[in-house]
Amino acid sequence: MNGLSLRRDAEGALVVSRIPPLLDAVLRELPSLLSPEQPESAKKRLFPDPGGDPAAVEEWRRTQHPELFALLADARSVVERDLVSLKTGRLGSRLTIPAQHANAWISALNAARLALGAVHEVTAADMESEAEPPLDERGWAILRIHLYAWLQATLIDAAPPA
Amino acid sequence: MTPPSASGRPGVTLEPETVASTSLAPPWNVIVHDDPVTLMVYVTMVLRRVFGYSQERAYELMMEVHKLGRSIVWTGAKEQAELYVHKLHAAQLLASMEPGVR
Numbered sequence: 001m002n003g004l005s006l007r008r009d010a011e012g013a014l015v016v017s018r019i020p021p022l023l024d025a026v027l028r029e030l031p032s033l034l035s036p037e038q039p040e041s042a043k044k045r046l047f048p049d050p051g052g053d054p055a056a057v058e059e060w061r062r063t064q065h066p067e068l069f070a071l072l073a074d075a076r077s078v079v080e081r082d083l084v085s086l087k088t089g090r091l092g093s094r095l096t097i098p099a100q101h102a103n104a105w106i107s108a109l110n111a112a113r114l115a116l117g118a119v120h121e122v123t124a125a126d127m128e129s130e131a132e133p134p135l136d137e138r139g140w141a142i143l144r145i146h147l148y149a150w151l152q153a154t155l156i157d158a159a160p161p162a
Numbered sequence: 163m164t165p166p167s168a169s170g171r172p173g174v175t176l177e178p179e180t181v182a183s184t185s186l187a188p189p190w191n192v193i194v195h196d197d198p199v200t201l202m203v204y205v206t207m208v209l210r211r212v213f214g215y216s217q218e219r220a221y222e223l224m225m226e227v228h229k230l231g232r233s234i235v236w237t238g239a240k241e242q243a244e245l246y247v248h249k250l251h252a253a254q255l256l257a258s259m260e261p262g263v264r
Contacts, residue, residue: 050247051193051258064248071252110204110254117199124198149201156203 003092006154012099014158016151019086019093026147027095028083033112034076036069042115046072072111078104102155109152116141188264190243192236194227195256202228208253209235212246237262 005017049057120141133139209220226233243259250257
Protein backbone atom coordinates (compact mmCIF):
# COMPACT_ATOMS: atom_id res chain seq x y z
CA MET A 1 0.00 0.00 0.00
CA ASN A 2 1.72 3.15 -1.22
CA GLY A 3 2.85 5.73 1.29
CA LEU A 4 2.33 3.53 4.32
CA SER A 5 5.25 2.84 6.54
CA LEU A 6 5.68 -0.39 8.52
CA ARG A 7 8.25 -1.07 11.18
CA ARG A 8 8.78 -3.00 14.39
CA ASP A 9 9.56 -1.05 17.53
CA ALA A 10 11.96 -2.20 20.27
CA GLU A 11 9.22 -4.28 21.96
CA GLY A 12 8.32 -6.05 18.71
CA ALA A 13 5.11 -4.11 18.18
CA LEU A 14 4.05 -3.46 14.60
CA VAL A 15 3.90 0.27 13.96
CA VAL A 16 1.92 1.33 10.91
CA SER A 17 2.33 4.97 10.05
CA ARG A 18 1.34 7.37 7.27
CA ILE A 19 -2.10 5.75 7.24
CA PRO A 20 -4.32 7.65 4.80
CA PRO A 21 -7.70 8.99 6.00
CA LEU A 22 -9.67 6.27 4.17
CA LEU A 23 -7.81 3.42 5.89
CA ASP A 24 -7.96 5.30 9.19
CA ALA A 25 -11.76 5.42 8.94
CA VAL A 26 -12.00 1.77 7.92
CA LEU A 27 -9.83 0.67 10.84
CA ARG A 28 -11.90 2.69 13.31
CA GLU A 29 -15.08 0.93 12.28
CA LEU A 30 -13.58 -2.55 12.70
CA PRO A 31 -15.04 -3.19 16.20
CA SER A 32 -18.54 -2.26 15.06
CA LEU A 33 -18.40 -5.04 12.46
CA LEU A 34 -17.81 -7.53 15.25
CA SER A 35 -20.65 -6.37 17.45
CA PRO A 36 -22.90 -9.07 18.93
CA GLU A 37 -25.79 -7.37 17.12
CA GLN A 38 -24.60 -8.52 13.71
CA PRO A 39 -27.01 -9.40 10.92
CA GLU A 40 -28.11 -13.03 10.90
CA SER A 41 -26.15 -13.79 7.70
CA ALA A 42 -22.91 -12.66 9.38
CA LYS A 43 -23.60 -14.71 12.52
CA LYS A 44 -24.33 -17.75 10.42
CA ARG A 45 -20.99 -17.45 8.65
CA LEU A 46 -18.95 -16.67 11.75
CA PHE A 47 -20.50 -19.49 13.77
CA PRO A 48 -21.19 -22.27 11.27
CA ASP A 49 -22.74 -25.62 12.10
CA PRO A 50 -20.51 -28.69 12.11
CA GLY A 51 -22.85 -30.88 10.03
CA GLY A 52 -24.79 -33.91 11.20
CA ASP A 53 -28.37 -34.37 12.33
CA PRO A 54 -30.42 -31.53 13.82
CA ALA A 55 -29.98 -32.84 17.38
CA ALA A 56 -26.19 -32.90 17.01
CA VAL A 57 -26.22 -29.38 15.55
CA GLU A 58 -28.38 -28.14 18.44
CA GLU A 59 -26.05 -29.75 20.94
CA TRP A 60 -23.07 -28.17 19.20
CA ARG A 61 -24.63 -24.72 19.38
CA ARG A 62 -25.46 -25.18 23.04
CA THR A 63 -22.04 -26.44 24.09
CA GLN A 64 -19.60 -24.77 21.68
CA HIS A 65 -21.06 -21.42 20.71
CA PRO A 66 -20.71 -19.64 24.06
CA GLU A 67 -16.92 -20.08 23.98
CA LEU A 68 -16.73 -19.12 20.30
CA PHE A 69 -18.77 -15.95 21.01
CA ALA A 70 -16.43 -15.15 23.90
CA LEU A 71 -13.30 -15.61 21.77
CA LEU A 72 -14.56 -13.16 19.18
CA ALA A 73 -15.61 -10.70 21.87
CA ASP A 74 -12.09 -10.90 23.35
CA ALA A 75 -10.49 -10.20 19.96
CA ARG A 76 -12.87 -7.28 19.47
CA SER A 77 -11.99 -5.73 22.80
CA VAL A 78 -8.22 -6.05 22.14
CA VAL A 79 -8.67 -4.28 18.80
CA GLU A 80 -10.86 -1.62 20.40
CA ARG A 81 -8.19 -0.90 23.03
CA ASP A 82 -5.37 -0.75 20.45
CA LEU A 83 -7.39 1.60 18.27
CA VAL A 84 -7.08 4.17 21.06
CA SER A 85 -3.45 4.45 19.89
CA LEU A 86 -4.56 5.33 16.36
CA LYS A 87 -3.40 8.94 16.26
CA THR A 88 -3.92 11.29 13.39
CA GLY A 89 -0.97 13.52 12.40
CA ARG A 90 0.09 15.78 9.57
CA LEU A 91 1.48 12.84 7.53
CA GLY A 92 -1.42 10.52 8.24
CA SER A 93 -2.35 8.34 11.17
CA ARG A 94 -0.25 5.95 13.18
CA LEU A 95 -1.31 2.64 14.73
CA THR A 96 0.70 0.47 17.10
CA ILE A 97 -0.18 -3.22 17.43
CA PRO A 98 1.72 -4.93 20.27
CA ALA A 99 3.22 -8.31 19.30
CA GLN A 100 1.05 -10.17 21.83
CA HIS A 101 -2.07 -8.64 20.24
CA ALA A 102 -1.26 -9.80 16.70
CA ASN A 103 -3.40 -12.95 16.91
CA ALA A 104 -6.42 -10.99 18.15
CA TRP A 105 -6.01 -8.58 15.24
CA ILE A 106 -5.61 -11.38 12.71
CA SER A 107 -8.78 -12.99 14.04
CA ALA A 108 -10.76 -9.75 14.22
CA LEU A 109 -9.75 -8.71 10.70
CA ASN A 110 -10.70 -12.12 9.40
CA ALA A 111 -14.07 -12.02 11.14
CA ALA A 112 -14.80 -8.52 9.86
CA ARG A 113 -13.99 -9.59 6.30
CA LEU A 114 -16.23 -12.64 6.61
CA ALA A 115 -19.08 -10.63 8.12
CA LEU A 116 -18.91 -8.10 5.28
CA GLY A 117 -18.70 -10.89 2.74
CA ALA A 118 -21.71 -12.68 4.17
CA VAL A 119 -23.90 -9.61 4.48
CA HIS A 120 -23.10 -8.41 0.94
CA GLU A 121 -22.97 -11.89 -0.60
CA VAL A 122 -19.46 -11.37 -1.90
CA THR A 123 -18.36 -14.03 -4.39
CA ALA A 124 -15.03 -15.44 -5.54
CA ALA A 125 -15.47 -13.43 -8.76
CA ASP A 126 -15.81 -10.23 -6.70
CA MET A 127 -12.64 -11.06 -4.81
CA GLU A 128 -10.64 -11.93 -7.91
CA SER A 129 -11.82 -9.00 -10.01
CA GLU A 130 -9.12 -6.45 -10.77
CA ALA A 131 -11.68 -3.81 -11.65
CA GLU A 132 -12.42 -1.15 -9.07
CA PRO A 133 -15.47 -2.07 -6.98
CA PRO A 134 -18.63 -0.11 -7.90
CA LEU A 135 -19.38 3.02 -5.89
CA ASP A 136 -22.26 1.56 -3.95
CA GLU A 137 -22.72 -0.09 -0.59
CA ARG A 138 -21.63 -3.48 -1.85
CA GLY A 139 -18.60 -2.01 -3.60
CA TRP A 140 -17.65 -0.21 -0.39
CA ALA A 141 -17.88 -3.55 1.44
CA ILE A 142 -15.57 -5.21 -1.11
CA LEU A 143 -13.08 -2.36 -0.80
CA ARG A 144 -13.05 -2.74 2.99
CA ILE A 145 -12.55 -6.51 2.65
CA HIS A 146 -9.44 -5.80 0.55
CA LEU A 147 -8.12 -3.16 2.93
CA TYR A 148 -8.50 -5.44 5.93
CA ALA A 149 -6.83 -8.23 3.94
CA TRP A 150 -3.76 -6.11 3.49
CA LEU A 151 -3.30 -5.60 7.23
CA GLN A 152 -4.25 -9.22 8.01
CA ALA A 153 -1.67 -10.59 5.54
CA THR A 154 0.96 -8.21 6.91
CA LEU A 155 0.37 -9.48 10.44
CA ILE A 156 0.36 -13.14 9.31
CA ASP A 157 3.67 -12.64 7.50
CA ALA A 158 5.17 -11.31 10.70
CA ALA A 159 3.60 -13.94 12.98
CA PRO A 160 5.33 -17.13 14.08
CA PRO A 161 3.87 -20.25 12.36
CA ALA A 162 2.69 -21.98 15.52
CA MET B 163 -13.53 -74.56 49.32
CA THR B 164 -12.87 -74.49 45.67
CA PRO B 165 -15.91 -75.13 43.46
CA PRO B 166 -15.86 -78.29 41.38
CA SER B 167 -13.83 -78.00 38.23
CA ALA B 168 -15.76 -78.08 34.95
CA SER B 169 -12.85 -79.81 33.27
CA GLY B 170 -12.97 -82.65 35.69
CA ARG B 171 -9.30 -82.08 36.41
CA PRO B 172 -8.41 -80.58 39.72
CA GLY B 173 -7.34 -76.95 39.50
CA VAL B 174 -8.27 -76.61 35.83
CA THR B 175 -11.26 -74.47 34.93
CA LEU B 176 -12.59 -74.25 31.39
CA GLU B 177 -13.44 -70.74 30.31
CA PRO B 178 -16.50 -70.37 28.11
CA GLU B 179 -15.54 -69.68 24.53
CA THR B 180 -15.83 -66.01 23.67
CA VAL B 181 -15.60 -64.08 20.46
CA ALA B 182 -13.36 -61.07 20.75
CA SER B 183 -15.18 -57.87 19.84
CA THR B 184 -13.51 -55.87 17.10
CA SER B 185 -16.23 -53.23 16.75
CA LEU B 186 -14.02 -50.17 17.04
CA ALA B 187 -15.73 -46.79 16.68
CA PRO B 188 -15.67 -45.57 13.08
CA PRO B 189 -13.25 -42.76 12.23
CA TRP B 190 -14.51 -39.25 11.61
CA ASN B 191 -13.31 -36.85 8.95
CA VAL B 192 -12.69 -33.19 9.65
CA ILE B 193 -13.45 -31.18 6.52
CA VAL B 194 -12.56 -27.62 5.62
CA HIS B 195 -14.78 -25.97 3.01
CA ASP B 196 -13.89 -23.23 0.58
CA ASP B 197 -14.86 -19.67 1.29
CA PRO B 198 -14.49 -16.84 -1.22
CA VAL B 199 -13.31 -14.28 1.32
CA THR B 200 -10.85 -16.07 3.62
CA LEU B 201 -7.23 -15.46 2.67
CA MET B 202 -5.26 -18.49 1.48
CA VAL B 203 -2.32 -17.53 3.65
CA TYR B 204 -4.67 -17.44 6.65
CA VAL B 205 -6.05 -20.94 5.97
CA THR B 206 -2.49 -22.26 5.71
CA MET B 207 -1.53 -20.59 8.99
CA VAL B 208 -4.57 -22.03 10.80
CA LEU B 209 -3.92 -25.57 9.52
CA ARG B 210 -0.34 -25.33 10.75
CA ARG B 211 -1.38 -24.07 14.15
CA VAL B 212 -4.33 -26.39 14.76
CA PHE B 213 -2.84 -29.64 13.44
CA GLY B 214 0.87 -28.93 13.66
CA TYR B 215 1.29 -29.60 9.95
CA SER B 216 4.39 -28.52 8.06
CA GLN B 217 4.12 -25.48 5.81
CA GLU B 218 4.16 -27.80 2.77
CA ARG B 219 1.38 -30.07 4.05
CA ALA B 220 -0.78 -27.16 5.20
CA TYR B 221 -0.32 -25.41 1.85
CA GLU B 222 -1.21 -28.60 -0.02
CA LEU B 223 -4.45 -29.02 1.95
CA MET B 224 -5.32 -25.35 1.55
CA MET B 225 -4.89 -25.65 -2.22
CA GLU B 226 -7.16 -28.69 -2.21
CA VAL B 227 -9.82 -26.65 -0.41
CA HIS B 228 -9.36 -23.83 -2.91
CA LYS B 229 -9.48 -26.01 -6.04
CA LEU B 230 -11.94 -28.72 -5.03
CA GLY B 231 -14.13 -26.76 -2.65
CA ARG B 232 -13.32 -28.96 0.34
CA SER B 233 -10.61 -31.10 1.80
CA ILE B 234 -10.45 -33.78 4.48
CA VAL B 235 -7.79 -32.29 6.70
CA TRP B 236 -7.81 -34.90 9.44
CA THR B 237 -9.34 -38.33 10.22
CA GLY B 238 -9.61 -40.00 13.60
CA ALA B 239 -11.61 -40.41 16.79
CA LYS B 240 -14.90 -38.52 17.07
CA GLU B 241 -14.00 -36.64 20.25
CA GLN B 242 -10.75 -35.40 18.75
CA ALA B 243 -12.55 -34.45 15.54
CA GLU B 244 -15.00 -32.35 17.58
CA LEU B 245 -12.11 -30.61 19.28
CA TYR B 246 -10.48 -29.83 15.93
CA VAL B 247 -13.73 -28.52 14.43
CA HIS B 248 -14.12 -26.30 17.48
CA LYS B 249 -10.61 -24.93 16.95
CA LEU B 250 -11.23 -24.39 13.25
CA HIS B 251 -14.49 -22.57 14.03
CA ALA B 252 -12.65 -20.47 16.59
CA ALA B 253 -10.43 -19.45 13.67
CA GLN B 254 -13.61 -18.85 11.60
CA LEU B 255 -12.86 -21.49 9.00
CA LEU B 256 -15.85 -23.26 7.47
CA ALA B 257 -15.34 -26.69 8.96
CA SER B 258 -17.54 -29.72 9.47
CA MET B 259 -17.19 -33.35 10.43
CA GLU B 260 -18.68 -36.53 9.06
CA PRO B 261 -18.24 -40.27 9.62
CA GLY B 262 -15.42 -41.68 7.56
CA VAL B 263 -14.99 -45.10 6.03
CA ARG B 264 -13.40 -47.73 8.21
